[in-house]
Amino acid sequence: MKVELSHIYKSFGNVKANQDISMTVEAGSVYGILGENGAGKSTLSKVLSGFITKDAGKILLDGIEVDIKTPADAICAGIGMLHQDPLDFPSLSVFDNFMAGRSTLSKKIGRKRVNTNNRHDLIKELRQLCAAFGFDLHPSDRLSNLTVGERQQLEILRLLSLGVKTLILDEPTTGISASQKKALFTAVKQLASEGKSIIFVSHKLEDVEELCDRLMVMRQGQVIGEAEVKGRDSAELASSLVEMMFGHDLAIPAKHSTSIEQTAPALVIQDLQIDGDRLSLQIDKLTVQSGEIIGLAGLEGNGQQLLLLACAGLLKPKSGKICLNDLDMTNRAYRNFLKSGIAYLPADRLQDGLIRGLSIHEHFMLRQSNAKSNLESNPKSHAGFLINWSDTRKYTHQAIETFNIRGKPSTRVEKLSGGNQQRTQISLLPDQLSLLLMEQPTRGLDIESTLWIWKQMMERCEQGMSILFISSDLDEILQYSDRILVFCGGRVSQPIDAKTLTVDKLGQAIGGKFD
Ligand SMILES: Nc1ncnc2c1ncn2[C@@H]1O[C@H](COP(=O)(O)OP(=O)(O)OP(=O)(O)O)[C@@H](O)[C@H]1O
Numbered sequence: 001m002k003v004e005l006s007h008i009y010k011s012f013g014n015v016k017a018n019q020d021i022s023m024t025v026e027a028g029s030v031y032g033i034l035g036e037n038g039a040g041k042s043t044l045s046k047v048l049s050g051f052i053t054k055d056a057g058k059i060l061l062d063g064i065e066v067d068i069k070t071p072a073d074a075i076c077a078g079i080g081m082l083h084q085d086p087l088d089f090p091s092l093s094v095f096d097n098f099m100a101g102r103s104t105l106s107k108k109i110g111r112k113r114v115n116t117n118n119r120h121d122l123i124k125e126l127r128q129l130c131a132a133f134g135f136d137l138h139p140s141d142r143l144s145n146l147t148v149g150e151r152q153q154l155e156i157l158r159l160l161s162l163g164v165k166t167l168i169l170d171e172p173t174t175g176i177s178a179s180q181k182k183a184l185f186t187a188v189k190q191l192a193s194e195g196k197s198i199i200f201v202s203h204k205l206e207d208v209e210e211l212c213d214r215l216m217v218m219r220q221g222q223v224i225g226e227a228e229v230k231g232r233d234s235a236e237l238a239s240s241l242v243e244m245m246f247g248h249d250l251a252i253p254a255k256h257s258t259s260i261e262q263t264a265p266a267l268v269i270q271d272l273q274i275d276g277d278r279l280s281l282q283i284d285k286l287t288v289q290s291g292e293i294i295g296l297a298g299l300e301g302n303g304q305q306l307l308l309l310a311c312a313g314l315l316k317p318k319s320g321k322i323c324l325n326d327l328d329m330t331n332r333a334y335r336n337f338l339k340s341g342i343a344y345l346p347a348d349r350l351q352d353g354l355i356r357g358l359s360i361h362e363h364f365m366l367r368q369s370n371a372k373s374n375l376e377s378n379p380k381s382h383a384g385f386l387i388n389w390s391d392t393r394k395y396t397h398q399a400i401e402t403f404n405i406r407g408k409p410s411t412r413v414e415k416l417s418g419g420n421q422q423r424t425q426i427s428l429l430p431d432q433l434s435l436l437l438m439e440q441p442t443r444g445l446d447i448e449s450t451l452w453i454w455k456q457m458m459e460r461c462e463q464g465m466s467i468l469f470i471s472s473d474l475d476e477i478l479q480y481s482d483r484i485l486v487f488c489g490g491r492v493s494q495p496i497d498a499k500t501l502t503v504d505k506l507g508q509a510i511g512g513k514f515d
Helices: 042-049 073-078 094-099 102-110 116-133 148-161 176-195 206-210 234-244 304-312 333-341 347-355 359-377 389-402 418-427 446-462 473-481 502-511
Strands: 003-012 013-025 028-036 056-061 064-067 081-082 166-170 197-202 212-221 222-228 264-275 280-289 293-297 318-323 342-345 435-439 466-470 483-488
Touching: 003 042, 003 359, 003 502, 013 028, 013 042, 013 222, 028 042, 028 206, 028 234, 028 333, 042 081, 042 166, 042 197, 042 342, 064 418, 073 081, 081 148, 094 116, 094 483, 116 148, 116 176, 116 418, 116 502, 148 176, 176 264, 197 206, 206 234, 212 234, 222 234, 234 446, 264 304, 264 466, 280 304, 280 446, 293 304, 293 435, 293 446, 293 473, 293 502, 304 342, 304 435, 304 483, 333 342, 347 418, 359 389, 389 418, 418 446, 435 446, 446 466, 446 473, 473 502, 483 502
Parallel strands: 028 197, 028 212, 081 166, 166 197, 293 466, 293 483, 342 435, 435 466
Antiparallel strands: 003 013, 003 056, 056 064, 212 222, 264 280, 264 318
Protein backbone atom coordinates (compact mmCIF):
# COMPACT_ATOMS: atom_id res chain seq x y z
CA MET A 1 0.00 0.00 0.00
CA LYS A 2 1.43 3.40 -1.00
CA VAL A 3 1.23 5.93 1.84
CA GLU A 4 1.35 9.69 1.25
CA LEU A 5 1.32 12.38 3.89
CA SER A 6 0.70 15.84 2.51
CA HIS A 7 1.37 19.09 4.41
CA ILE A 8 0.70 17.71 7.91
CA TYR A 9 0.60 20.22 10.78
CA LYS A 10 0.26 19.49 14.50
CA SER A 11 0.91 21.80 17.47
CA PHE A 12 0.67 21.29 21.22
CA GLY A 13 0.07 24.80 22.58
CA ASN A 14 3.10 26.79 21.43
CA VAL A 15 5.07 23.70 20.42
CA LYS A 16 4.96 23.14 16.66
CA ALA A 17 5.58 19.39 16.68
CA ASN A 18 4.89 18.89 12.96
CA GLN A 19 5.10 21.75 10.46
CA ASP A 20 4.23 21.12 6.84
CA ILE A 21 5.40 17.51 6.71
CA SER A 22 5.04 15.68 3.41
CA MET A 23 6.38 12.21 2.65
CA THR A 24 5.69 9.26 0.38
CA VAL A 25 6.28 5.61 1.25
CA GLU A 26 6.08 3.24 -1.70
CA ALA A 27 4.43 -0.18 -1.30
CA GLY A 28 7.02 -2.89 -0.68
CA SER A 29 9.60 -0.51 0.79
CA VAL A 30 11.05 0.36 4.19
CA TYR A 31 11.09 4.11 4.86
CA GLY A 32 13.13 5.51 7.75
CA ILE A 33 12.32 8.56 9.86
CA LEU A 34 15.38 9.89 11.66
CA GLY A 35 15.74 12.89 13.93
CA GLU A 36 16.97 14.18 17.25
CA ASN A 37 14.86 13.82 20.42
CA GLY A 38 11.81 16.04 20.19
CA ALA A 39 12.07 16.37 16.38
CA GLY A 40 8.42 15.33 15.96
CA LYS A 41 8.81 11.73 14.73
CA SER A 42 6.42 10.14 17.24
CA THR A 43 3.86 12.88 16.67
CA LEU A 44 3.89 12.18 12.93
CA SER A 45 3.66 8.40 13.51
CA LYS A 46 0.77 8.90 15.91
CA VAL A 47 -1.05 11.16 13.43
CA LEU A 48 -0.81 8.41 10.80
CA SER A 49 -1.86 5.67 13.25
CA GLY A 50 -4.79 7.66 14.67
CA PHE A 51 -3.44 8.21 18.21
CA ILE A 52 -3.25 11.98 17.59
CA THR A 53 -5.55 14.09 15.40
CA LYS A 54 -3.71 16.36 12.98
CA ASP A 55 -4.45 20.10 12.82
CA ALA A 56 -4.19 20.17 9.03
CA GLY A 57 -2.99 18.11 6.09
CA LYS A 58 -4.01 15.02 4.14
CA ILE A 59 -3.34 11.28 4.37
CA LEU A 60 -3.64 9.30 1.13
CA LEU A 61 -3.52 5.53 0.82
CA ASP A 62 -2.98 4.24 -2.71
CA GLY A 63 -3.94 7.72 -3.91
CA ILE A 64 -7.25 7.90 -2.00
CA GLU A 65 -7.66 10.37 0.86
CA VAL A 66 -8.61 8.76 4.18
CA ASP A 67 -9.95 10.30 7.36
CA ILE A 68 -8.08 8.86 10.35
CA LYS A 69 -9.22 10.07 13.75
CA THR A 70 -8.71 7.01 15.96
CA PRO A 71 -6.41 3.96 16.10
CA ALA A 72 -9.45 1.87 15.07
CA ASP A 73 -9.86 4.07 11.93
CA ALA A 74 -6.17 3.49 11.16
CA ILE A 75 -6.41 -0.30 11.56
CA CYS A 76 -9.51 -0.36 9.36
CA ALA A 77 -7.54 1.59 6.75
CA GLY A 78 -4.72 -0.98 7.06
CA ILE A 79 -2.27 1.01 9.24
CA GLY A 80 -0.88 -0.32 12.52
CA MET A 81 1.78 0.99 14.86
CA LEU A 82 4.21 -0.85 17.10
CA HIS A 83 4.87 1.55 19.98
CA GLN A 84 8.23 2.00 21.68
CA ASP A 85 6.69 0.88 24.98
CA PRO A 86 4.39 -2.03 24.17
CA LEU A 87 0.68 -1.17 24.56
CA ASP A 88 -0.33 -4.63 25.73
CA PHE A 89 -1.82 -6.41 28.74
CA PRO A 90 0.96 -8.08 30.80
CA SER A 91 -1.43 -9.95 33.11
CA LEU A 92 -3.18 -11.69 30.18
CA SER A 93 -1.97 -14.63 28.12
CA VAL A 94 -0.22 -14.46 24.75
CA PHE A 95 -3.43 -15.62 23.04
CA ASP A 96 -5.66 -13.08 24.84
CA ASN A 97 -3.27 -10.32 23.78
CA PHE A 98 -3.32 -11.64 20.21
CA MET A 99 -7.10 -11.24 20.35
CA ALA A 100 -7.05 -7.72 21.81
CA GLY A 101 -9.18 -5.26 19.87
CA ARG A 102 -10.57 -7.94 17.61
CA SER A 103 -14.13 -8.02 18.94
CA THR A 104 -14.55 -4.25 18.50
CA LEU A 105 -12.91 -4.23 15.10
CA SER A 106 -14.15 -7.55 13.73
CA LYS A 107 -17.24 -6.12 12.03
CA LYS A 108 -15.36 -3.29 10.37
CA ILE A 109 -12.45 -5.40 9.18
CA GLY A 110 -14.58 -8.39 8.21
CA ARG A 111 -12.97 -10.86 10.62
CA LYS A 112 -14.71 -13.48 12.76
CA ARG A 113 -15.48 -12.55 16.36
CA VAL A 114 -13.75 -14.63 19.00
CA ASN A 115 -15.91 -17.34 20.51
CA THR A 116 -15.28 -20.85 21.76
CA ASN A 117 -16.09 -22.29 18.30
CA ASN A 118 -13.37 -20.45 16.44
CA ARG A 119 -10.85 -20.14 19.31
CA HIS A 120 -9.20 -23.27 18.00
CA ASP A 121 -8.87 -21.73 14.48
CA LEU A 122 -7.42 -18.54 15.92
CA ILE A 123 -4.80 -20.40 17.97
CA LYS A 124 -3.93 -22.19 14.73
CA GLU A 125 -3.61 -18.82 12.98
CA LEU A 126 -1.28 -17.53 15.73
CA ARG A 127 0.85 -20.67 15.45
CA GLN A 128 1.02 -20.36 11.65
CA LEU A 129 2.06 -16.73 11.87
CA CYS A 130 4.75 -17.63 14.45
CA ALA A 131 6.05 -20.35 12.13
CA ALA A 132 6.05 -17.99 9.12
CA PHE A 133 8.27 -15.49 10.95
CA GLY A 134 10.29 -17.93 13.09
CA PHE A 135 8.90 -16.51 16.37
CA ASP A 136 8.74 -18.85 19.37
CA LEU A 137 5.55 -17.77 21.18
CA HIS A 138 3.22 -20.04 23.15
CA PRO A 139 -0.48 -19.08 23.26
CA SER A 140 -0.97 -20.00 26.95
CA ASP A 141 2.13 -18.20 28.31
CA ARG A 142 1.49 -15.16 30.47
CA LEU A 143 2.64 -12.00 28.69
CA SER A 144 4.50 -10.71 31.75
CA ASN A 145 6.87 -13.68 31.39
CA LEU A 146 7.91 -12.57 27.89
CA THR A 147 10.83 -10.28 27.03
CA VAL A 148 10.24 -6.90 25.35
CA GLY A 149 11.40 -8.43 22.06
CA GLU A 150 8.85 -11.26 22.29
CA ARG A 151 6.09 -8.79 23.17
CA GLN A 152 6.99 -6.80 20.04
CA GLN A 153 6.82 -9.99 17.97
CA LEU A 154 3.35 -10.73 19.30
CA GLU A 155 2.14 -7.18 18.58
CA ILE A 156 3.39 -7.41 14.99
CA LEU A 157 1.51 -10.69 14.53
CA ARG A 158 -1.62 -9.20 16.09
CA LEU A 159 -1.51 -6.24 13.71
CA LEU A 160 -0.91 -8.50 10.71
CA SER A 161 -3.81 -10.70 11.72
CA LEU A 162 -5.99 -7.57 11.79
CA GLY A 163 -5.07 -7.03 8.13
CA VAL A 164 -2.50 -4.25 8.49
CA LYS A 165 -0.68 -3.39 5.25
CA THR A 166 1.36 -0.48 6.58
CA LEU A 167 3.37 -1.05 9.73
CA ILE A 168 4.92 1.79 11.71
CA LEU A 169 7.76 0.67 14.00
CA ASP A 170 8.71 3.29 16.62
CA GLU A 171 12.26 2.64 17.91
CA PRO A 172 11.77 -1.12 17.76
CA THR A 173 15.39 -2.09 18.44
CA THR A 174 15.69 -0.52 21.89
CA GLY A 175 15.54 -3.07 24.68
CA ILE A 176 15.73 -6.19 22.53
CA SER A 177 18.57 -8.70 22.18
CA ALA A 178 20.86 -9.03 19.16
CA SER A 179 19.16 -12.26 18.06
CA GLN A 180 15.69 -10.73 18.45
CA LYS A 181 16.82 -7.75 16.37
CA LYS A 182 17.97 -10.14 13.68
CA ALA A 183 14.58 -11.92 13.75
CA LEU A 184 12.78 -8.55 13.64
CA PHE A 185 14.79 -7.31 10.64
CA THR A 186 14.22 -10.60 8.78
CA ALA A 187 10.48 -10.28 9.44
CA VAL A 188 10.44 -6.64 8.28
CA LYS A 189 12.29 -7.50 5.05
CA GLN A 190 9.87 -10.40 4.49
CA LEU A 191 6.86 -8.08 4.97
CA ALA A 192 8.30 -5.51 2.53
CA SER A 193 8.93 -8.25 -0.04
CA GLU A 194 5.22 -9.17 0.28
CA GLY A 195 4.29 -5.58 -0.73
CA LYS A 196 3.67 -4.10 2.73
CA SER A 197 4.99 -0.61 3.45
CA ILE A 198 7.08 -0.20 6.58
CA ILE A 199 7.85 3.05 8.38
CA PHE A 200 10.86 2.67 10.64
CA VAL A 201 11.44 5.38 13.28
CA SER A 202 14.91 5.23 14.76
CA HIS A 203 17.92 7.01 16.21
CA LYS A 204 20.36 4.31 15.23
CA LEU A 205 22.18 5.02 12.00
CA GLU A 206 23.42 1.45 11.63
CA ASP A 207 19.85 0.07 11.92
CA VAL A 208 18.53 2.55 9.36
CA GLU A 209 21.39 1.74 7.01
CA GLU A 210 20.76 -1.99 7.30
CA LEU A 211 17.01 -1.88 6.85
CA CYS A 212 15.75 1.19 4.98
CA ASP A 213 15.48 1.89 1.29
CA ARG A 214 14.92 5.61 1.75
CA LEU A 215 14.61 7.97 4.70
CA MET A 216 13.69 11.44 5.82
CA VAL A 217 15.37 13.51 8.54
CA MET A 218 13.32 15.75 10.84
CA ARG A 219 14.49 18.57 13.07
CA GLN A 220 12.33 20.84 15.26
CA GLY A 221 9.09 19.68 13.66
CA GLN A 222 10.24 20.13 10.07
CA VAL A 223 11.59 17.96 7.28
CA ILE A 224 15.27 18.75 6.80
CA GLY A 225 15.82 16.41 3.87
CA GLU A 226 15.36 13.00 2.29
CA ALA A 227 18.01 10.50 1.27
CA GLU A 228 18.39 7.22 -0.59
CA VAL A 229 20.06 4.61 1.63
CA LYS A 230 20.86 1.64 -0.58
CA GLY A 231 24.22 1.68 -2.32
CA ARG A 232 25.66 4.59 -0.28
CA ASP A 233 29.08 4.52 1.36
CA SER A 234 28.46 3.88 5.07
CA ALA A 235 30.79 6.57 6.49
CA GLU A 236 29.64 9.21 4.01
CA LEU A 237 25.95 8.39 4.70
CA ALA A 238 26.46 8.54 8.50
CA SER A 239 28.23 11.88 8.37
CA SER A 240 25.62 13.47 6.09
CA LEU A 241 22.76 12.16 8.29
CA VAL A 242 24.38 13.49 11.48
CA GLU A 243 24.83 16.88 9.82
CA MET A 244 21.14 16.87 8.79
CA MET A 245 19.93 15.73 12.23
CA PHE A 246 21.91 18.13 14.40
CA GLY A 247 23.10 20.83 11.99
CA HIS A 248 26.73 20.05 12.88
CA ASP A 249 29.19 17.19 13.11
CA LEU A 250 29.50 15.19 16.35
CA ALA A 251 32.78 14.24 17.94
CA ILE A 252 32.58 10.54 18.83
CA PRO A 253 34.70 9.99 21.97
CA ALA A 254 37.48 7.44 22.19
CA LYS A 255 36.69 4.23 24.06
CA HIS A 256 36.43 4.88 27.79
CA SER A 257 39.10 3.50 30.10
CA THR A 258 39.81 4.18 33.80
CA SER A 259 43.21 3.46 35.29
CA ILE A 260 41.55 1.52 38.07
CA GLU A 261 44.70 0.12 39.63
CA GLN A 262 45.41 3.49 41.21
CA THR A 263 41.99 3.94 42.80
CA ALA A 264 40.43 2.67 46.03
CA PRO A 265 37.55 0.16 46.08
CA ALA A 266 34.22 1.95 46.30
CA LEU A 267 31.81 -0.97 46.30
CA VAL A 268 32.57 -4.42 47.69
CA ILE A 269 30.08 -7.26 47.40
CA GLN A 270 30.62 -10.60 49.10
CA ASP A 271 28.68 -13.89 48.97
CA LEU A 272 25.58 -12.06 47.85
CA GLN A 273 22.38 -13.98 47.23
CA ILE A 274 19.32 -12.12 45.96
CA ASP A 275 16.01 -13.84 45.36
CA GLY A 276 13.81 -12.42 42.63
CA ASP A 277 10.34 -13.59 41.55
CA ARG A 278 11.71 -15.79 38.82
CA LEU A 279 15.36 -16.40 39.61
CA SER A 280 17.94 -16.28 42.30
CA LEU A 281 21.20 -14.42 41.80
CA GLN A 282 24.49 -15.43 43.40
CA ILE A 283 27.65 -13.29 43.35
CA ASP A 284 30.66 -14.58 45.29
CA LYS A 285 32.81 -11.46 45.15
CA LEU A 286 32.75 -8.17 43.25
CA THR A 287 34.96 -5.17 43.88
CA VAL A 288 34.25 -1.93 42.02
CA GLN A 289 37.02 0.67 42.12
CA SER A 290 36.38 4.33 42.66
CA GLY A 291 35.83 5.94 39.22
CA GLU A 292 35.24 2.60 37.52
CA ILE A 293 32.39 1.86 35.09
CA ILE A 294 30.99 -1.68 35.14
CA GLY A 295 28.56 -2.73 32.39
CA LEU A 296 25.99 -5.42 33.19
CA ALA A 297 25.21 -7.36 30.03
CA GLY A 298 22.58 -10.03 29.53
CA LEU A 299 19.13 -10.67 28.18
CA GLU A 300 16.45 -8.81 30.07
CA GLY A 301 15.36 -10.64 33.24
CA ASN A 302 18.62 -12.52 33.85
CA GLY A 303 19.39 -10.93 37.20
CA GLN A 304 21.06 -7.62 36.26
CA GLN A 305 18.21 -5.58 37.70
CA LEU A 306 18.25 -7.58 40.95
CA LEU A 307 21.88 -6.54 41.48
CA LEU A 308 21.12 -2.86 40.82
CA LEU A 309 18.11 -2.87 43.12
CA ALA A 310 20.09 -4.52 45.93
CA CYS A 311 22.95 -2.01 45.53
CA ALA A 312 20.40 0.83 45.59
CA GLY A 313 18.91 -0.43 48.86
CA LEU A 314 15.59 -1.13 47.14
CA LEU A 315 15.76 -4.91 47.52
CA LYS A 316 17.03 -6.79 50.56
CA PRO A 317 19.45 -9.59 49.73
CA LYS A 318 18.78 -13.03 51.20
CA SER A 319 22.38 -13.25 52.40
CA GLY A 320 25.80 -11.69 51.86
CA LYS A 321 27.31 -8.26 52.27
CA ILE A 322 27.26 -4.93 50.41
CA CYS A 323 29.85 -2.34 51.52
CA LEU A 324 30.26 1.17 50.14
CA ASN A 325 33.45 3.07 50.95
CA ASP A 326 34.15 0.60 53.81
CA LEU A 327 30.68 1.12 55.27
CA ASP A 328 28.52 -1.99 55.65
CA MET A 329 25.22 -1.11 53.96
CA THR A 330 23.64 -4.58 54.10
CA ASN A 331 20.00 -4.48 55.20
CA ARG A 332 20.12 -0.77 55.97
CA ALA A 333 17.16 1.42 55.05
CA TYR A 334 16.90 2.99 51.59
CA ARG A 335 17.42 6.49 52.99
CA ASN A 336 20.83 5.36 54.34
CA PHE A 337 21.82 4.28 50.85
CA LEU A 338 20.80 7.73 49.56
CA LYS A 339 22.74 9.48 52.31
CA SER A 340 25.84 7.43 51.64
CA GLY A 341 25.94 8.75 48.06
CA ILE A 342 24.19 6.06 46.04
CA ALA A 343 21.67 7.02 43.36
CA TYR A 344 19.56 4.99 40.97
CA LEU A 345 18.44 6.06 37.49
CA PRO A 346 15.62 3.71 36.45
CA ALA A 347 14.88 2.70 32.84
CA ASP A 348 11.25 3.76 33.01
CA ARG A 349 11.73 7.48 33.43
CA LEU A 350 8.07 8.41 33.87
CA GLN A 351 7.01 5.41 35.93
CA ASP A 352 9.92 5.20 38.38
CA GLY A 353 12.17 8.23 37.92
CA LEU A 354 10.04 11.36 37.57
CA ILE A 355 6.54 12.19 38.78
CA ARG A 356 3.87 12.54 36.12
CA GLY A 357 1.81 15.70 36.52
CA LEU A 358 4.61 17.66 38.20
CA SER A 359 6.59 20.36 36.39
CA ILE A 360 10.38 20.56 36.11
CA HIS A 361 10.27 23.34 38.71
CA GLU A 362 8.25 21.19 41.13
CA HIS A 363 10.79 18.39 40.71
CA PHE A 364 13.58 20.78 41.72
CA MET A 365 11.48 21.92 44.66
CA LEU A 366 11.22 18.28 45.80
CA ARG A 367 14.96 17.80 45.31
CA GLN A 368 15.64 20.87 47.44
CA SER A 369 13.22 19.79 50.19
CA ASN A 370 14.84 16.34 50.18
CA ALA A 371 18.28 17.90 50.59
CA LYS A 372 16.85 20.01 53.42
CA SER A 373 15.36 17.05 55.22
CA ASN A 374 18.79 15.40 55.05
CA LEU A 375 20.28 18.53 56.60
CA GLU A 376 17.59 18.55 59.27
CA SER A 377 18.57 15.07 60.39
CA ASN A 378 21.70 16.87 61.56
CA PRO A 379 20.78 18.31 65.01
CA LYS A 380 23.11 21.30 64.48
CA SER A 381 21.23 22.38 61.36
CA HIS A 382 18.74 25.25 61.67
CA ALA A 383 17.27 24.89 58.17
CA GLY A 384 13.53 25.68 58.07
CA PHE A 385 10.68 23.69 56.56
CA LEU A 386 9.70 26.37 54.05
CA ILE A 387 10.66 26.13 50.41
CA ASN A 388 11.97 29.25 48.78
CA TRP A 389 10.09 29.13 45.46
CA SER A 390 11.95 32.02 43.90
CA ASP A 391 15.33 30.43 44.69
CA THR A 392 14.23 27.08 43.24
CA ARG A 393 12.85 28.87 40.17
CA LYS A 394 16.23 30.52 39.63
CA TYR A 395 17.97 27.20 40.16
CA THR A 396 15.56 25.44 37.76
CA HIS A 397 16.28 28.05 35.05
CA GLN A 398 20.02 27.47 35.55
CA ALA A 399 19.64 23.67 35.38
CA ILE A 400 17.52 23.91 32.21
CA GLU A 401 20.34 25.90 30.63
CA THR A 402 23.22 23.79 31.96
CA PHE A 403 21.62 20.47 31.08
CA ASN A 404 20.20 21.83 27.82
CA ILE A 405 16.65 20.66 28.62
CA ARG A 406 14.11 21.66 25.96
CA GLY A 407 11.31 22.76 28.23
CA LYS A 408 10.27 25.55 30.60
CA PRO A 409 10.22 25.40 34.43
CA SER A 410 6.44 25.04 34.20
CA THR A 411 6.55 22.16 31.66
CA ARG A 412 5.08 18.96 33.09
CA VAL A 413 7.62 16.16 32.76
CA GLU A 414 5.35 13.85 30.74
CA LYS A 415 5.25 16.50 28.01
CA LEU A 416 9.04 16.38 27.55
CA SER A 417 10.56 14.15 24.86
CA GLY A 418 12.44 11.03 26.03
CA GLY A 419 15.84 12.71 25.76
CA ASN A 420 14.72 15.71 27.75
CA GLN A 421 13.16 13.50 30.44
CA GLN A 422 16.53 11.77 30.83
CA ARG A 423 18.37 15.12 30.96
CA THR A 424 15.90 16.19 33.67
CA GLN A 425 16.52 12.97 35.66
CA ILE A 426 20.25 13.57 35.46
CA SER A 427 19.94 17.24 36.43
CA LEU A 428 18.12 16.12 39.60
CA LEU A 429 20.97 13.86 40.77
CA PRO A 430 22.82 15.01 43.90
CA ASP A 431 26.09 16.84 43.15
CA GLN A 432 28.22 14.44 45.19
CA LEU A 433 27.78 10.74 44.46
CA SER A 434 29.90 7.69 45.19
CA LEU A 435 27.95 5.18 43.15
CA LEU A 436 25.46 5.66 40.34
CA LEU A 437 23.27 2.75 39.26
CA MET A 438 21.78 3.22 35.80
CA GLU A 439 19.29 1.12 33.93
CA GLN A 440 19.23 1.62 30.13
CA PRO A 441 20.67 5.17 30.46
CA THR A 442 20.31 6.07 26.79
CA ARG A 443 17.32 3.98 25.71
CA GLY A 444 15.45 5.88 22.99
CA LEU A 445 17.88 8.79 22.99
CA ASP A 446 19.43 10.40 19.92
CA ILE A 447 23.18 10.27 19.31
CA GLU A 448 23.80 13.79 20.57
CA SER A 449 21.94 13.18 23.86
CA THR A 450 23.70 9.82 24.26
CA LEU A 451 27.12 11.41 23.84
CA TRP A 452 26.14 14.26 26.16
CA ILE A 453 24.95 11.89 28.90
CA TRP A 454 28.10 9.78 28.80
CA LYS A 455 30.29 12.90 28.80
CA GLN A 456 28.55 14.00 32.03
CA MET A 457 28.97 10.54 33.50
CA MET A 458 32.66 10.24 32.62
CA GLU A 459 33.37 13.67 34.09
CA ARG A 460 31.75 12.49 37.33
CA CYS A 461 33.80 9.27 37.21
CA GLU A 462 36.97 11.34 36.91
CA GLN A 463 35.92 12.90 40.25
CA GLY A 464 35.66 9.39 41.75
CA MET A 465 32.05 8.33 41.17
CA SER A 466 31.65 4.66 40.14
CA ILE A 467 28.93 3.39 37.85
CA LEU A 468 27.10 0.09 37.43
CA PHE A 469 24.86 0.19 34.38
CA ILE A 470 22.54 -2.13 32.48
CA SER A 471 22.17 -1.73 28.75
CA SER A 472 20.74 -3.93 26.05
CA ASP A 473 22.90 -2.04 23.56
CA LEU A 474 26.08 -4.13 23.35
CA ASP A 475 27.97 -1.34 21.57
CA GLU A 476 27.21 0.99 24.47
CA ILE A 477 28.39 -1.60 27.02
CA LEU A 478 31.65 -2.13 25.11
CA GLN A 479 32.22 1.58 24.50
CA TYR A 480 31.79 2.85 28.06
CA SER A 481 32.60 -0.01 30.46
CA ASP A 482 35.97 -0.69 32.05
CA ARG A 483 34.83 -4.18 32.97
CA ILE A 484 31.74 -6.17 32.09
CA LEU A 485 29.68 -8.70 34.03
CA VAL A 486 27.65 -11.10 31.92
CA PHE A 487 24.38 -12.41 33.37
CA CYS A 488 22.74 -15.60 32.16
CA GLY A 489 19.94 -17.36 34.05
CA GLY A 490 21.10 -16.05 37.45
CA ARG A 491 24.73 -17.01 36.76
CA VAL A 492 27.19 -14.14 36.64
CA SER A 493 30.58 -14.20 34.91
CA GLN A 494 33.77 -12.95 36.51
CA PRO A 495 34.34 -9.28 35.57
CA ILE A 496 35.75 -9.23 32.03
CA ASP A 497 38.08 -6.47 30.80
CA ALA A 498 36.00 -4.66 28.15
CA LYS A 499 39.09 -4.22 25.93
CA THR A 500 39.27 -8.00 25.42
CA LEU A 501 35.70 -8.32 24.12
CA THR A 502 33.96 -7.78 20.78
CA VAL A 503 30.21 -7.57 20.09
CA ASP A 504 30.28 -11.17 18.82
CA LYS A 505 32.13 -12.52 21.86
CA LEU A 506 29.85 -10.62 24.21
CA GLY A 507 26.78 -11.88 22.33
CA GLN A 508 28.01 -15.45 22.75
CA ALA A 509 28.64 -14.94 26.47
CA ILE A 510 25.13 -13.56 26.87
CA GLY A 511 23.85 -16.71 25.18
CA GLY A 512 25.51 -18.75 27.96
CA LYS A 513 28.91 -19.47 26.40
CA PHE A 514 31.14 -18.23 29.23
CA ASP A 515 34.86 -18.89 28.84
N1 LIG B 1 0.98 15.34 24.21
C1 LIG B 1 1.86 16.34 24.13
N2 LIG B 1 1.63 17.52 24.75
C2 LIG B 1 2.51 18.55 24.65
N3 LIG B 1 3.65 18.51 23.94
C3 LIG B 1 3.93 17.36 23.30
C4 LIG B 1 3.07 16.22 23.37
N4 LIG B 1 3.61 15.22 22.63
C5 LIG B 1 4.77 15.71 22.13
N5 LIG B 1 4.96 17.00 22.53
C6 LIG B 1 6.09 17.86 22.16
O1 LIG B 1 6.18 17.85 20.73
C7 LIG B 1 7.54 17.85 20.32
C8 LIG B 1 7.80 16.65 19.42
O2 LIG B 1 7.72 15.49 20.24
P1 LIG B 1 7.83 14.00 19.66
O3 LIG B 1 7.58 13.06 20.79
O4 LIG B 1 6.97 13.88 18.45
O5 LIG B 1 9.38 13.96 19.23
P2 LIG B 1 10.26 12.70 18.85
O6 LIG B 1 11.05 13.10 17.64
O7 LIG B 1 9.42 11.49 18.69
O8 LIG B 1 11.21 12.60 20.13
P3 LIG B 1 11.89 11.30 20.84
O9 LIG B 1 12.91 10.81 19.88
O10 LIG B 1 12.50 11.85 22.08
O11 LIG B 1 10.79 10.31 21.11
C9 LIG B 1 8.39 17.84 21.61
O12 LIG B 1 8.74 19.18 21.88
C10 LIG B 1 7.43 17.32 22.65
O13 LIG B 1 7.76 17.83 23.94
